[in-house]
Amino acid sequence: MLQFFIRRLGVSLLVAITVSVIGFALLRLSGDLASALAGETATPEEIARVAAMYGLDRPLYVQYFDWVWSALHGDLGTSLFSRVPVLELIVDHLGVTIALALCSLLLSLLVAIPLGVVAAMRPNTWIDRTALALAVFGQAIPNFWFALILIFVFAVKLQWAPVSGSDTWVHFILPTVTLGLGTMPAKMRLTRTGMIDALSSDFVRTARAKGLSARAVLFKHALRTAILPVVSVSAVSLGFLLGGSVIVESVFGLNGIGQLAFQSISQIDFPVVQSILVFLAFCYIFLTMLADLINARLDPRIKL
Numbered sequence: 001m002l003q004f005f006i007r008r009l010g011v012s013l014l015v016a017i018t019v020s021v022i023g024f025a026l027l028r029l030s031g032d033l034a035s036a037l038a039g040e041t042a043t044p045e046e047i048a049r050v051a052a053m054y055g056l057d058r059p060l061y062v063q064y065f066d067w068v069w070s071a072l073h074g075d076l077g078t079s080l081f082s083r084v085p086v087l088e089l090i091v092d093h094l095g096v097t098i099a100l101a102l103c104s105l106l107l108s109l110l111v112a113i114p115l116g117v118v119a120a121m122r123p124n125t126w127i128d129r130t131a132l133a134l135a136v137f138g139q140a141i142p143n144f145w146f147a148l149i150l151i152f153v154f155a156v157k158l159q160w161a162p163v164s165g166s167d168t169w170v171h172f173i174l175p176t177v178t179l180g181l182g183t184m185p186a187k188m189r190l191t192r193t194g195m196i197d198a199l200s201s202d203f204v205r206t207a208r209a210k211g212l213s214a215r216a217v218l219f220k221h222a223l224r225t226a227i228l229p230v231v232s233v234s235a236v237s238l239g240f241l242l243g244g245s246v247i248v249e250s251v252f253g254l255n256g257i258g259q260l261a262f263q264s265i266s267q268i269d270f271p272v273v274q275s276i277l278v279f280l281a282f283c284y285i286f287l288t289m290l291a292d293l294i295n296a297r298l299d300p301r302i303k304l
Helices: 002-029 033-038 044-053 060-072 086-121 126-140 143-157 169-199 202-209 214-226 228-252 257-266 270-298
Strands: none
Touching (some): 002 060, 033 044, 060 270, 086 126, 086 169, 086 214, 086 228, 086 257, 126 169, 143 228, 169 214, 169 228, 214 228, 228 270
């Protein structure tokens, strides 16, 4: 177990360092921050003074290592526009994003598992084909386009839900459906495949031969085995939901990490964007490690 954890931790740290380096370089090359801070009418002397004030005139590698050193000490810098510490901004917006991600994950599980079970019990029928078609639709449709359709139908036409905001739980309904649809297909297909394999396995035939009821065979034996891969995939999909909330939060006006990232990109607020990028990367890496540990504990073929 310890060797497995150390090995995965080493790989994860390399991935995190790579993400931070590439993200830092791309953000610095995406625009002239000194000119943006100085204003459109600033003279070259004023731009140079602003660059010297914020250390933007130093080599990129020096700026990067300074940022890493400060981040390791808990200082992610200060927003160049709001003058608020970046860590405080992330903490203030994190609750909305976590709530949205958890609700979307729960919705996808509540839809995917029953669909997968029903499709596996009636393979190659219209029920199975309908479930697979729904999965393909959920995986193919872009989040932003589906979000706009939901807003037009349920917020504008029917007026069943608010268009934007995050004041009450009602504001999370449409964003939750939008994000949940994107992660539902993989869980549905895994459940369907696992159930088909489990229903044709020897231990299920033995349970039926012992006279167990169909419900007991389905839920106590087949589903318990088939759902194991879904558990590990759910940990990875939670990281996807945290990172994929940028577009959805921007469309629905939710005041979360995604909305903060969108606003910071528009303002070329490098400290905030860089910190959010690394934070989301670490979240995804941690959840991937968690999924690997779950797989290793559940699958006896994997040696820890």
